[in-house]
Amino acid sequence: MLKNIPKEDVLKVVRQIGPTIPNKIVKQLGGDTFLIGAILSDLANSKLVKITNVKLGGSPFYYAEGQESKLQELYPHLNSKDKETYDLLKKEKVLKDTEQSPLIRVSLRQIKDFAKPVEVTIREKQELFWKFYLVSSDEVKDILKKQYLQKPEAKIEKKEATKQEPDKIIQRVDDRKEEKIEKTAEEKSEEKKPKIEEKKRSVEKAEIKEEQVKIEQKKKIEQKEVQEVIYEVKKAKKESPKEEKGSFTEKLQQYFGKKNIEIAEKTVAKKGEIDFILKVPSAVGFVQYYCKAKDKKKCNEGDLATAFVQGQNKKLPVLFLTTGEISKKAKEMLEQEFKGMIANSI
Structure with a gap:
């Protein structure tokens, strides 16, 4: 029982x-x-x-x-290759996808419980990384900064500077300062010219853009008017919708009609599966039922168990309907285990 x-x-x-x-x-x-x-x-x-x-x-x-x-x-339930990938990721904490072998890359996508994808933009390019699921976001940021986000040029310049003599370093800094001062004076005079031309261009672009906006607005108004006409036509056609003959919904409606069953609520769970709250006639008046209807060739005990549990949650008796067959084992369980539940093929 x-x-x-x-x-x-x-x-x-x-x-x-x-x-x-x-x-x-x-x-x-x-x-x-x-x-x-x-x-x-x-x-x-x-x-x-x-x-x-x-x-x-x-x-x-x-x-x-x-x-x-x-x-x-x-971990013991992973296969040998996934165990290797798990060990590597746990040790390194963060792995760059493109740096791994094809087998490791496939495995990282398999062990979804332990490998979490992280997308990072490096030098305006998106790169995919994988982090061990227990590693915090802050730790991931620190690892990425150390390994991938530091500028290599800065490191090289620092190493070269340590090798040079102090006097040469000072002279080099002074030379750079003078060179920078000369450049800024020249750049300022050169910068003024393009700015004037840029202003002219921006004014011209603004005028062109304004014209384009007006044209676009006019088009949108015209399109809206056309769409409204189309909508009215479609609306008129849909005023008396008809179910496709022999469809799942039509079969249910015919079944409910023959049994004088009223629909109180209807929820489409997914394609080929509808949940109802029904008012079923009885000797003492209408009785509320939870109904699960499935458009499926053969329903098993798992289908019945799901409906039975959902009925229990709603504290309602259960009616299970299907367009297909109910398996032999499901019928046995219906008689022995799912007491009070009704299952019919339509």
């Missing part, structure tokens, strides 16, 4: 033993891995738990905020 497990209990266990997998939570709380998996998925959608990229037997690990450092415990 499937236990009614509150998601708060599942969250509590994750906070205690995370990162963890559904099987370990089942050992503590009981229930079924499909049910626990569906609850964890719901918690992840609510951003109360996080999911790892690392998997154990096809199942990801789940952990709560503040347990990031414990992700290092998942």
Whole structure:
């Protein structure tokens, strides 16, 4: 018999033993891995738990905020190449993408839990770096400044200056000062000429720009008028929209119509999946149901478990509808575990 497990209990266990997998939570709380998996998925959608990229037997690990450092415990579950990349990144803290071998670059993109991308602009060019996930932003900045952002020219000049005699250094500084004074006097006289010409050009450009703005504004007004006409035409056509014959939505409407079921709420979860709150007629009046409808060829026990959990969260009985078949195992679980849930093919 499937236990009614509150998601708060599942969250509590994750906070205690995370990162963890559904099987370990089942050992503590009981229930079924499909049910626990569906609850964890719901918690992840609510951003109360996080999911790892690392998997154990096809199942990801789940952990709560503040347990990031414990992700290092998942190291044994990495393959040999990813372990090498992990070790290198943890040691160096920051790696430049273009400086790595093709295999390392691929691996960095695989170990998403531990390698975080950082884009940096160096000399007006964007470069991709990878940081170990526990390294702070300030530490990354310090490493990048030391390794990549310092000007090499400044270092070279400093080394050459230390080798020269003091008198020569002083003379060189004086020569530079005189040369700079002469240049500034010449530059000032030369700078005045282009400034006058620039002003003339800017005035001419402003006039041309003003004309262009007027033309553009006129075009926009004309385009707006055309778009308004098109919109009115489209609006007139859409006044009586018709569902495509035999479509998923049409099948649902026909089903609800035959059963005299009223739709209270409708939410399109994704393509081929719609959630409803329905008013279903009964001997004592209308009863509210949570309904998950799926346009899918074959639905398994995982599909039913997800709907069952969402119904529990809303504290409503569940109606599951599908355009396809319901698997044999799902039907068995429906009879034995998902008591009170109705599942039909339409």
